[in-house]
């Protein structure tokens with residue numbers, strides 16, 4: 001007896017994991033977009049044709065950085081940046097993370113938030129991972145933003161590579177974490193707009209701590225080999 005004989009509907013074919021949505025029309029905001037990582041991501045996404053707004057605690061600082069970046073990137077204070085964007089990347093230092101997100105809860109309601117914050121400490125032995133009370137920066141974001149769609153990605157991208165206009169392609173993978181496939185698909189698709197980069201789904205937010213922490217290892221690699229190391233996930 002086949003499944004149709006028994007009356008149950010045949011199972012739909014599994015979705016192709018590389019079949020990602022068209023995200024070219026989405027406005028991307030970057031909180032802390034005047035910093036190295038935020039400017040780098042804004043530059044790459046702007047250069048790929050994405051509409052980008054960088055945020056700052058001071059609108060004039062954002063406007064000045066945006067003007068330097070070109071590609072139609074705009075600047076605004078963090079609240080306006082969040083309000084005007086469909087997708088908002090959080091690129092502030094770990095020690096400002098909780099305060100800024102708590103203050104933008106309303107502006108970020110309904111938005112797809114991408115946290116790229118690595119909670120790290122530094123001492124004379126180098127970088128080491130901190131363990132936030134919530135488990136990870138991404139889980140802290142999810143706890144503070146119950147009305148937002150929180151994901152995590154872009155932790156392992158080197159800001160100097162992102163910002164270097166002579167670099168045409170950045171050959172690396174971006175680990176994408178989140179609770180809802182439609183959201184992580186959007187983040188993977190955004191990552192893929194940057195030449196050389198693939199977004200790879202890497203689990204739910206409860207596994208963000210390892211991904212954030214791995215940056216301490218990459219910093220050690222960079223120091224030893226004078227590199228801007230990235231990651232490749234093999235066999236996918």
Ligand SMILES: NC(=O)c1ccc[n+]([C@@H]2O[C@H](COP(=O)([O-])OP(=O)(O)OC[C@H]3O[C@@H](n4cnc5c(N)ncnc54)[C@H](OP(=O)(O)O)[C@@H]3O)[C@@H](O)[C@H]2O)c1
Pocket residue numbers: 031032033034035036037038055056057058061062090091092093094095096097100116117118119154155156157158159160
């Ligand atoms: N640098 C990298 O290679 C890299 C790579 C991957 C991930 N990340 C992560 O990305 C985040 C940003 O890194 P970054 O190197 O760009 O840092 P950063 O330059 O030190 O800071 C980014 C921006 O955040 C704003 N900011 C500073 N302190 C703040 C506070 N207490 N509250 C709110 N905003 C504050 C500043 O902008 P305004 O003064 O204009 O507001 C600053 O320009 C970090 O969490 C880092 O772990 C960095």
